[in-house]
Amino acid sequence: MKALVYLAKGKKSLDERPKPEIAAPTDAIVKITRTTICGTDLHILKGDLASCKPGRILGHEGVGIVESVGAAVTVFKPGDHVLISCVSACGRCPYCRKQMYSHCTTGGWILGNTIDGTQAEFVRIPHADNSLYPIPKGADEEALVMLSDILPTGFECGVLNGKIEPGSTVAIVGAGPIGLATLLTAQFYSPAEIIMIDLDENRLEVAKRFGATSTVNSTDGKAAEAVMKMTGDRGVDTAIEAVGIPATFELCEKIVTAGGTIANIGVHGVKVDLHLERLWDHNISITTRLVDTVTIPMLFRTVASGKIDPALLITHRFKLDRILEAYETFGNAAKTKALKVIIEA
Amino acid sequence: MKALVYLAKGKKSLDERPKPEIAAPTDAIVKITRTTICGTDLHILKGDLASCKPGRILGHEGVGIVESVGAAVTVFKPGDHVLISCVSACGRCPYCRKQMYSHCTTGGWILGNTIDGTQAEFVRIPHADNSLYPIPKGADEEALVMLSDILPTGFECGVLNGKIEPGSTVAIVGAGPIGLATLLTAQFYSPAEIIMIDLDENRLEVAKRFGATSTVNSTDGKAAEAVMKMTGDRGVDTAIEAVGIPATFELCEKIVTAGGTIANIGVHGVKVDLHLERLWDHNISITTRLVDTVTIPMLFRTVASGKIDPALLITHRFKLDRILEAYETFGNAAKTKALKVIIEA
């Protein structure tokens, strides 16, 4: 089968690889119909993730059709249309039992990382019963690819951890795909203000279209001042970090109000300065989270009832045999204005 | 009246000062019967707190008897025995309305800071109705001085923010009076393990007597390794910082388990390193808090029912005219083994 393989730092190729097979009774083999590329895939290609070794098929998102199942799989059968969670969950370890699937002792984020992933014609899904979700008949399957990772990530790590509530004031730092997914799901809770902060004017325009009540272009290094002015020097109830560098996290520290929350989504490569000399008496919370995808069923219902349209995030489409071009497009978002690119397998 | 006055960096004296008077209809004048000295008072004397100006009467803890009340005070009348909260609360501003008294727009921590405090024969208490608490007949008033600040601080900033629950594993970094108050109140929730960490062997002995299940002397710089070993490399559910320096906060970062909480109590003077490159996917919470004293009524009930004995924290007693000696004793705790010193006015 065709598959996108990580070869070495900076190198990938579209290769022919053997079709995966059931390896454990809880496995399923899924024929991929749609997958996508994540910012994390770009990180892997830069050589940033030691856990992902050369030779790995990338990809941890997608929808498809169950091809075969192991003897212990009871929820799914061949022919079922399924959504693949980016996180595999055994459902029985201490972490899974408290819905912290991200830290499943034999799962977590392994797809396209420590085992082969979804940017291929077929993928093996471990712990299939707890890691796949049935797609209802008639659903827009392409749009549901957004439920594999990006929407639950924005919702769980940003919106839920950020304790957004009706009438509250929110700032989202970073208007990339994750920041925009956060923006879309934040509106489930009817905050009064959502201030979107980014360097890219195009993305800020998109943010406005997606529901941001105001935007701040942080190119001038004065985003904190702008937010404090907008909020009457009060700051925001929730500051969401959706970039992953010290400057953006420290911006959140500057704009969070007393009693507020900083919800980190960004994948950080270096430490940040935490200004406890100013924040120790500020009664704030800071949260970090690798997505658990525990809200996928809830997100399914919000999509089905039209509370959110995940297809808004899709800007480009490619066939699997042109996935290298898809990577090119996704990797040059400033120029291509790409948000999420769909790969049809 | 006699009063302990902050004169200048490093200088204090026991002076004669005019008795305070009702300045607003919501004020009360309280005759102090017992007060105490807080670690924060030592910080002020070092010149660390710009908000507290020379000439200020120090002290923000104590019990006493109401001497007179303003026209708008309805809960208290002269002769009532009262506990003084270290935090004054108007009860009507947006912060007070969500029980965040620490940030009351006309109150908060002002006693012995921006207005004269309790280390005197009398004190003026603003917003008396919401800042004093009636002492039931027959209570041990001296022990209740611990409810002005130290017990609610340990309980709110450490125990509640740290989400301690039955069977959980807790580490408290710092076995000074605040750390020990946290240790005492942590036991309200029956954690399985409470590991106490400090440099001072005497304080660790006290911690064992107060209910710590194990102790770590961190003199050798290997406390993190010791805690990880004790917890089977899992770390602790709750790590409580009760010192206020980078090294102890960063120790908390090392020992908190995935899904756990770091609850900061310490007053920090400089920034700390937050290792998001390791913690971004660790699903943790970090909390900061200036005590709101909103749990004083709850703490009263735990004292009345014998769930906690605040008198355990009291090691020395002095008359007000020997308060300079009390400061000496409290300031040399390593030698004197002082925890809390009671001043009888």
Add this chain to the structure above:
Amino acid sequence: MKALVYLAKGKKSLDERPKPEIAAPTDAIVKITRTTICGTDLHILKGDLASCKPGRILGHEGVGIVESVGAAVTVFKPGDHVLISCVSACGRCPYCRKQMYSHCTTGGWILGNTIDGTQAEFVRIPHADNSLYPIPKGADEEALVMLSDILPTGFECGVLNGKIEPGSTVAIVGAGPIGLATLLTAQFYSPAEIIMIDLDENRLEVAKRFGATSTVNSTDGKAAEAVMKMTGDRGVDTAIEAVGIPATFELCEKIVTAGGTIANIGVHGVKVDLHLERLWDHNISITTRLVDTVTIPMLFRTVASGKIDPALLITHRFKLDRILEAYETFGNAAKTKALKVIIEA
């Protein structure tokens, strides 16, 4: 001044009464600009409420302008435009300290009940600092009358107690003004389905316009069957009782799913049957609540940001001297299609 006075069971009149005066230093006198009539006022007129004695000026909702304040009022001054909460709160008793203003030991629902109310040219507001709310310049003051009682009641007793969340399924039993206020505020949390149940086809039409995803006319006594069919025999996550009779509460018992919540808003005059023989193992919660109006500040922000339009609830307008006609219109809602009627004073 003119005032609507409850005379005896079934009797009321528009009388001339003395203008109220400051009686306590925490009082304010408010000149009413707009008030309204509540279903509870009709109950009083039927003689259902023993607490409300003949001679009482009715009304517990409204907006106005502060005329004078007592010596201890610090938040408001003459000339301020204010919203009146239906619940008076001292801000200092044990109930107020936990934001349960409804049970304030010297307040709670007293206006137009145990003290004179708002259906008059002026009203005395006890505990003014905690019972009035400033109206921002330029706000639609008439619409804000809905924040005195009906919107916080629907939101606190129905939506918050009912734990509505994104994607959940909700049924609201009763499409009168309170049920419709619940419907409007339920949408803050983006539930997937809101099923509205009533006997009155007009009100069900209004409900659809206000955002109900489906409606059930319960005239045939088969509402439970209809809801179970709509939900694939699962029932609803949240069933909200907004009528106040046994039949409607018991309908909620029939349609709540395992793990769900019944949130009671209705004012009940007689006991209901609780079918514990069926519900003991159903893992449900049942809540009751007299509104605390603690969410008024949050509701102000949702109105200011356009998340809700309270004016939708207003169907009729009358001058104060025609208030008897207003009562007539409001009391015959089936015919007049009245929801809330505004009285201009």
Add this chain to the structure above:
Amino acid sequence: MKALVYLAKGKKSLDERPKPEIAAPTDAIVKITRTTICGTDLHILKGDLASCKPGRILGHEGVGIVESVGAAVTVFKPGDHVLISCVSACGRCPYCRKQMYSHCTTGGWILGNTIDGTQAEFVRIPHADNSLYPIPKGADEEALVMLSDILPTGFECGVLNGKIEPGSTVAIVGAGPIGLATLLTAQFYSPAEIIMIDLDENRLEVAKRFGATSTVNSTDGKAAEAVMKMTGDRGVDTAIEAVGIPATFELCEKIVTAGGTIANIGVHGVKVDLHLERLWDHNISITTRLVDTVTIPMLFRTVASGKIDPALLITHRFKLDRILEAYETFGNAAKTKALKVIIEA
């Protein structure tokens, strides 16, 4: 093998039955070492539970040693010492995913109810990975039998649902084994008062020994008055129903304070009167729950750390071949003073 079999209303016998076999790949066969009898077993014998058919081996509690496992069982292997949960959980259905194991679509309470149970030499455990718990070496296995059902039931349905907190006031109606298990686990949260109510003076004596701060013998029908007097007419924050009849539930309605909680544990056979005409404005919660046993891991840790001694509940011991005598003893608790009887298999 020997097994206690339910024959017909009022009839049981100790029979020879075939040893169970693995029927699904997720099954385990467990050799029982210790089991016990539950009040529910007595209900079944009275013919009260239609779901349990004649011919059924009773029992849903116990510890044992894994004899064999199906192909999909990964957590356990033959020879492992295990605790059996009274509730079987697949870990993958919508209910299990929100930790509501009691309503697992292919599990829940089935042992000794719809499939053969634990009062036998061997038992087949479906969904073994999520329904068994490893017993640490050196643990008191007999005492752990209390973690199969009675302690999690008291803790989840009574203590957690009842939101007991430090300093709160609790009443437990019913001092049978479940009420006493609730009493033991309530103390994890350090309530100030626990009032135990029962008709049996012996059980009230036991309750005092187990930590009740006061007791009320309700024989005179004046328990409500007694509790109101004890609480200064305030009532209790948490009222726990641990009997299952209308009189005891209605007692809870009378003694719960405004803002409090009634947590139902009792298995009810008939409806109760819910006095909403008095409670509609009382801001209370009422909860029902079939135990989920989701707290078994937490309870393990409280036992291991000595926060609770489950062995306190064990009063009698019998060999399996004398189980009829054990039933006799357990069924005549008023005379035998039996709480829990251990059956050694």
